[in-house]
Amino acid sequence: MEHEHLLYDGVTGLPTLQAAVESMRRVIVERGELLILYFNFSRYSKIEEIYGWEKLDAVLATTAAAVRAYLHDSPLRSSRVMVRYANDDDFVFFHIPEPGFEAAGDEQITEIISGLQKHVSERIEVAHGEDIASLFDIYAGRSHVMVNPKFRLERQIYRGVRQAVLASQSVEARETVKKLEDLRESIRTRGVYVDYHPIVVAETGEVFGYEALARGVMRSMRSPEVMFEVAARGDLLWELSRICRSRAIEGMQDRFDNGELLFLNVDPGDFADPTFSPEQLDAPDPTRVVIEITERTAIKDYPKFRNRLQAFRDAGFRFAVDDAGSGYAGLGSIANLEPDFIKLDISLINCIDENFIKQNLVETMIGFANDQGAQVIAEGVERAEEMAILKELGVHLVQGFFLHPAGVPSHTPEHLPIQVPPGPSTHGPKLGPDTRAIKSA
Amino acid sequence: MTKTALPHVLVVDDNHDNANIIRDYLEARGYPITVAYGGEEALEIFERDRPSIVLLDVMMPGRDGWEVCREMKQNPDAARPVRVIMVTALHDWTNKRQAIQTGADDFVEKPFELSRLADTVERNARMLTPVR
Numbered sequence: 001m002e003h004e005h006l007l008y009d010g011v012t013g014l015p016t017l018q019a020a021v022e023s024m025r026r027v028i029v030e031r032g033e034l035l036i037l038y039f040n041f042s043r044y045s046k047i048e049e050i051y052g053w054e055k056l057d058a059v060l061a062t063t064a065a066a067v068r069a070y071l072h073d074s075p076l077r078s079s080r081v082m083v084r085y086a087n088d089d090d091f092v093f094f095h096i097p098e099p100g101f102e103a104a105g106d107e108q109i110t111e112i113i114s115g116l117q118k119h120v121s122e123r124i125e126v127a128h129g130e131d132i133a134s135l136f137d138i139y140a141g142r143s144h145v146m147v148n149p150k151f152r153l154e155r156q157i158y159r160g161v162r163q164a165v166l167a168s169q170s171v172e173a174r175e176t177v178k179k180l181e182d183l184r185e186s187i188r189t190r191g192v193y194v195d196y197h198p199i200v201v202a203e204t205g206e207v208f209g210y211e212a213l214a215r216g217v218m219r220s221m222r223s224p225e226v227m228f229e230v231a232a233r234g235d236l237l238w239e240l241s242r243i244c245r246s247r248a249i250e251g252m253q254d255r256f257d258n259g260e261l262l263f264l265n266v267d268p269g270d271f272a273d274p275t276f277s278p279e280q281l282d283a284p285d286p287t288r289v290v291i292e293i294t295e296r297t298a299i300k301d302y303p304k305f306r307n308r309l310q311a312f313r314d315a316g317f318r319f320a321v322d323d324a325g326s327g328y329a330g331l332g333s334i335a336n337l338e339p340d341f342i343k344l345d346i347s348l349i350n351c352i353d354e355n356f357i358k359q360n361l362v363e364t365m366i367g368f369a370n371d372q373g374a375q376v377i378a379e380g381v382e383r384a385e386e387m388a389i390l391k392e393l394g395v396h397l398v399q400g401f402f403l404h405p406a407g408v409p410s411h412t413p414e415h416l417p418i419q420v421p422p423g424p425s426t427h428g429p430k431l432g433p434d435t436r437a438i439k440s441a
Numbered sequence: 442m443t444k445t446a447l448p449h450v451l452v453v454d455d456n457h458d459n460a461n462i463i464r465d466y467l468e469a470r471g472y473p474i475t476v477a478y479g480g481e482e483a484l485e486i487f488e489r490d491r492p493s494i495v496l497l498d499v500m501m502p503g504r505d506g507w508e509v510c511r512e513m514k515q516n517p518d519a520a521r522p523v524r525v526i527m528v529t530a531l532h533d534w535t536n537k538r539q540a541i542q543t544g545a546d547d548f549v550e551k552p553f554e555l556s557r558l559a560d561t562v563e564r565n566a567r568m569l570t571p572v573r
Contacts, residue, residue, distance in 0.1 A: 053542070057517075325534075325538070331534065347541075348541075354568060355541065355546055355547075356546060356547040356548070356561075356565075357537050357541050357545060357547060357548055360537065360548075361534070361537050361538070361541075364534070
């Protein structure tokens with residue numbers, strides 16, 4: 001059939017909604033009812049923003065396989081079909097009860113969603129690491145369609161899908177409010193700890209410094225991306241950033257024995273915080289602190305921003321441009337910041353051994369850095385093949401899963417409680433029905 | 442690499458002279474070649490023959506090289522991987538970033554020497570052999 005591929009999603013191998021409705025039409029009419037589950041996997045677009053499209057494709061493929069495997073073993077295994085819906089990050093599942101059986105009840109569905117979240121999260125963690133696994137949430141909504149021959153079947157199904165989408169959105173809204181409460185609590189109790197990710201010299205493997213990654217003590221705040229996203233929504237960025245910065249510097253004093261540098265993430269917006277100053281940072285030795293500024297956030301007032309940077313530079317702090325090469329801006333905007341370090345965007349590193357254009361861009365960046373007297377850091381190195389190419393290209397410093405695999409304890413200050421307290425969790429089932437409430441666990 | 446092991450190459454260029462010169466040169470080096478003189482034709486051949494390497498000119502009337510590359514890479518088939526080499530003047534950062542975004546694997550800057558083009562094809566042919 002011409003354009004047959006449009007009926008199936010290339011990454012996940014799942015049919016589109018139209019293709020599924022067409023092939024299931026007869027069975028749905030025969031059974032007379034249909035249960036629609038809508039799953040929204042939130043923040044998948046964040047994965048693409050941070051790691052690039054290849055990574056999101058891989059995560060989507062893992063997700064689809066995990067969802068399929070889980071549902072295959074669930075009580076919904078009979079007469080079911082899963083489809084990709086309109087976006088990258090959502091799936092629709094049709095459950096058509098077998099003759100003589102009732103459609104799955106609320107309690108059963110809640111249990112299935114809970115198990116699904118856990119299973120998908122585990123599969124993603126094994127395949128792609130903890131940071132990616134902790135980034136996403138699943139919001140599920142359901143609707144129950146009783147087929148009425150007076151109406152066109154397609155319309156009834158599309159309406160059912162829309163109801164399930166709305167139900168999942170109301171669950172998401174509830175969860176967002178809960179997360180904001182968790183963040184306020186985290187700020188009030190300074191419930192933030194720091195993971196230190198080693199940055200090593202590419203040639204020797206010697207530890208050169210550590211990047212501080214702040215995480216919330218509460219499970220719902222474990223992912224830094226989620227925590228800062230909630231803070232931005234609640235207008236609490238400055239408050240959260242202050243705590244993260246001071247935690248990172250406290251830990252440095254406790255843990256860094258051999259003159260390693262501390263790489264500290266600072267959002268350009270933090271420079272507008274009147275309390276953010278070299279004095280407030282209170283670093284015992286500012287020359288050992290590198291302030292990382294991401295290229296992703298637009299800097300609105302360049303001259304003013306440069307003045308603020310200069311005050312830090314005069315006090316001895318150094319600078320790194322983070323996520324360099326993530327946008328289309330090129331090298332000009334990087335040169336403007338006169339960085340001491342250039343951290344390459346992860347999307348340029350991911351599968352660099354297989355892509356000669358990425359190799360060319362990284363080579364260009366290294367040449368540029370050498371001219372500017374800066375050092376290039378390759379972030380997100382996950383495989384030996386990537387490491388080998390990066391060394392060949394002359395990258396100065398490297399960071400990533402390959403050097404810091406899961407299981408190696410991070411440097412967590414001992415006086416901080418990192419046990420996860422019981423309470424609000426992003427990993428419980430989050431299911432929303434179309435018309436009535438099903439309790440979240 | 443023996444002659445029989447060389448991968449099938451699809452050459453796409455709306456300039457017939459350019460396409461034919463590339464075809465003759467690579468054919469003489471043992472590659473099985475198919476030529477398409479436009480984006481639409483390239484996609485048809487791609488669907489039918491599933492070549493392993495595509496040399497893709499960017500500036501073409503109708504569907505340009507970016508669009509064609511995106512379509513070819515959109516539905517990856519693990520059993521039949523394809524390497525797409527953009528043939529264009531990718532001078533600046535933006536263009537190269539765009540090439541990665543569309544899924545391209547490599548590029549040859551215009552104007553090019555045929556021997557350089559052959560080297561590029563060869564290094565991509567090597568990537569088709571699973572080493573991991």
